[in-house]
Amino acid sequence: MSPLAITLDFQRGVLKPCNNVIQRHLSDMRGMYLDDTATEEAIGQSDPLLYEVYQYDVPFETGQLLVVTTVLQPGKVGDEYYMTKGHFHEKEDRAEVYLGLQGQGCLLLETTGGEFKALPVEPGIVTYIPPYWAHRMVNTGQGEFIFFGVYPADAGHNYGDIEKTGFAKVLAERNGQPTLIPNPKRQKR
Amino acid sequence: MSPLAITLDFQRGVLKPCNNVIQRHLSDMRGMYLDDTATEEAIGQSDPLLYEVYQYDVPFETGQLLVVTTVLQPGKVGDEYYMTKGHFHEKEDRAEVYLGLQGQGCLLLETTGGEFKALPVEPGIVTYIPPYWAHRMVNTGQGEFIFFGVYPADAGHNYGDIEKTGFAKVLAERNGQPTLIPNPKRQKR
Numbered sequence: 001m002s003p004l005a006i007t008l009d010f011q012r013g014v015l016k017p018c019n020n021v022i023q024r025h026l027s028d029m030r031g032m033y034l035d036d037t038a039t040e041e042a043i044g045q046s047d048p049l050l051y052e053v054y055q056y057d058v059p060f061e062t063g064q065l066l067v068v069t070t071v072l073q074p075g076k077v078g079d080e081y082y083m084t085k086g087h088f089h090e091k092e093d094r095a096e097v098y099l100g101l102q103g104q105g106c107l108l109l110e111t112t113g114g115e116f117k118a119l120p121v122e123p124g125i126v127t128y129i130p131p132y133w134a135h136r137m138v139n140t141g142q143g144e145f146i147f148f149g150v151y152p153a154d155a156g157h158n159y160g161d162i163e164k165t166g167f168a169k170v171l172a173e174r175n176g177q178p179t180l181i182p183n184p185k186r187q188k189r
Numbered sequence: 190m191s192p193l194a195i196t197l198d199f200q201r202g203v204l205k206p207c208n209n210v211i212q213r214h215l216s217d218m219r220g221m222y223l224d225d226t227a228t229e230e231a232i233g234q235s236d237p238l239l240y241e242v243y244q245y246d247v248p249f250e251t252g253q254l255l256v257v258t259t260v261l262q263p264g265k266v267g268d269e270y271y272m273t274k275g276h277f278h279e280k281e282d283r284a285e286v287y288l289g290l291q292g293q294g295c296l297l298l299e300t301t302g303g304e305f306k307a308l309p310v311e312p313g314i315v316t317y318i319p320p321y322w323a324h325r326m327v328n329t330g331q332g333e334f335i336f337f338g339v340y341p342a343d344a345g346h347n348y349g350d351i352e353k354t355g356f357a358k359v360l361a362e363r364n365g366q367p368t369l370i371p372n373p374k375r376q377k378r
Contacts, residue, residue: 001319002306002319003296003298003306003308003316003317003318003319003322004308004316004317004319005308005309005310005314005315005316005317006314006315006316006317007313007314007315008288008313008314008315009313010312010313015315056315056317058284058317058319061282062251062282063280063282063283063284063320063341064284064319064320065284065285065286065317065339065340065341067286067315067317091252093250093251093252094252095247095252095253095254095342096254097254097256097339099197099288099337107192109192117191117192119192119193119194120194121194123199124196124197124198124199125194125195125196125197126194126195126196126197126204126245126256127192127193127194127195128192128193128194128195128245128247128254128256129192130190130191130192130193130247130253131252131253133192148288150254150286150339151254152252152254152341153284
């Protein structure tokens with residue numbers, strides 16, 4: 001393939017050209033937020049767009065890299081902040097790099113071995129997701145939370161494990177502040 | 190290894206924390222510019238710093254990624270703009286991604302098969318270096334040229350081939366403008 005220049009709009013997060021745009025609405029994340037009643041009410045009213053992913057696809061081969069930006073909207077489902085689905089990589093030993101561009105958020109990470117970590121992200125913060133760490137971004141700010149990412153093109157996505165178990169902790173509003181609380185849905189399983 | 194947050198200063202290009210800083214002075218690039226007399230004069234006077242690389246090293250294993258920023262100074266050796274050494278990856282099928290943060294420059298690329306490409310870079314331009322393409326950055330602007338990069342940690346660097354042959358074209362000032370010209374040193378080999 002040929003070398004390529006892509007324009008990244010730091011303010012809006014859009015990549016041009018871009019050959020893979022994904023939109024996630026709340027209905028794509030049924031059961032992933034704590035408050036199922038609030039989830040169904042919001043889906044019934046407007047099924048809000050939670051985030052858009054702009055990815056430039058190249059062949060999914062070892063050695064190639066995927067460039068991706070994510071625009072995560074501000075908002076809450078019940079008292080839980082909007083977040084991405086979160087995933088392990090299908091090839092679990094593939095890392096990922098994020099760079100915060102706009103807004104305020106938090107990267108939640110965990111391993112199957114029970115380790116958990118939360119890293120605040122803002123413009124200029126690079127986060128390194130090592131091999132074997134599942135990752136989810138959460139928008140804890142008032143505006144759009146936008147970040148740039150690069151990961152190996154052969155990594156693949158395993159969303160299923162996180163859909164089943166969730167993360168060990170969730171980010172909910174407590175006393176007006178984003179607060180990490182243990183995931184009560186996880187306890188019940 | 191544990192997840193990690195690194196602060197990237199968009200204005201200065203510095204990474205904190207950072208465990209690998211490389212400085213390249215002109216004396217590290219003897220013979221790589223067209224004008225050997227101008228090179229030796231400049232080395233004799235001040236041996237100017239051409240660029241600094243801030244890299245966060247992780248284990249050089251397949252699946253890991255390296256995060257790197259480069260601060261390339263403005264200036265010329267003779268009429269040729271300051272540039273990086275340029276390299277193929279040792280594992281030639283490893284790609285690389287750059288994101289322009291400050292200043293104006295140009296990415297020169299070529300394959301061993303004789304293909305050549307030049308891509309202008311400025312803030313917000315993401316360039317994709319596919320597998321098998323050697324790559325060199327050139328500062329064609331008045332100020333520092335700063336860019337962020339991500340590449341596979343197992344890629345390695347092959348500087349030797351470019352040291353021997355140079356790139357097919359070089360960026361020199363002609364009528365006050367950065368201009369791509371065929372590399373006369375290459376013709377002589």
